[in-house]
Amino acid sequence: EVQLVESGGGLVQPGGSLRLSCDTSGFTFISYWMTWVRQAPGKGLEWVANIKFDGTEKYYAKSVEGRFTISRDNAKRSFYLQMNGLRVEDTAVYYCARRNFFDYWGQGIMVAVSS
Amino acid sequence: EVVLTQSPATLSLSPGERATLSCRASQSVRIYLAWYQQRPGQVPRLLIYDASNRATGVPDRFSGSGSGTDFTLTISSLEPEDFAVYYCQQCTSWPLTFGGGTRVEIK
Numbered sequence: 226e227v228q229l230v231e232s233g234g235g236l237v238q239p240g241g242s243l244r245l246s247c248d249t250s251g252f253t254f255i256s257y258w259m260t261w262v263r264q265a266p267g268k269g270l271e272w273v274a275n276i277k278f279d280g281t282e283k284y285y286a287k288s289v290e291g292r293f294t295i296s297r298d299n300a301k302r303s304f305y306l307q308m309n310g311l312r313v314e315d316t317a318v319y320y321c322a323r324r325n326f327f328d329y330w331g332q333g334i335m336v337a338v339s340s
Numbered sequence: 341e342v343v344l345t346q347s348p349a350t351l352s353l354s355p356g357e358r359a360t361l362s363c364r365a366s367q368s369v370r371i372y373l374a375w376y377q378q379r380p381g382q383v384p385r386l387l388i389y390d391a392s393n394r395a396t397g398v399p400d401r402f403s404g405s406g407s408g409t410d411f412t413l414t415i416s417s418l419e420p421e422d423f424a425v426y427y428c429q430q431c432t433s434w435p436l437t438f439g440g441g442t443r444v445e446i447k
Contacts, residue, residue, distance in 0.1 A: 262384075269427065269438060269439075269440055269441050270376070270378075270384060270427055270429070270438045271438065272429075272435060272437065272438065275436070284434045284435070285435075286435050287435065320383065320384075325431040325436060326372075326374035326386065326389045326390075326429065326431045327376070327386060327429075328389070328395060328396075329386075330383045330385075331383075332383060333383060
């Protein structure tokens, strides 16, 4: 069974940092692009970043480029989102997902940016 | 950036009726369009990928069609659990983008 589990969310002040993790199981992790998607409260879905199976290509939404960094550890079957310079508008539920169309999703984790 | 425009914003229908949702792209995305369903308080669920392929476990009352810039998601006969928000998403070019969503509500 394919599983994705996020961790690392929470409440942080503007300008602060958080690192999200997504631990996976049930599939050949090294074969897939992996993605972060977010959803602000009451809003639609927004793609954040994704990373190629070997980590050699990474892409970011303009809204997070230069502040967020996606990475992966294929040995641990995990990937990450380092979020620096957090803004109030980054407040959202963050989902990790598999592939560039998102066939499996994690349960989501809340990131709240507030003073 | 490919902009996806979904219409209508809200669709009010009764159980058993047919739902037709539209997604229009600002430039061609070939067939690389997906549809998702999100029920209140739940994680989005992939319904359709590559415009017309049903994801694993998706009932056959859901069908997708289209290519290029115009796409349609059809629900042939609405079940109570189908009342939800539906999003389209393109994966032909970065940034990957979603449409704004169509809410299918009970009339």
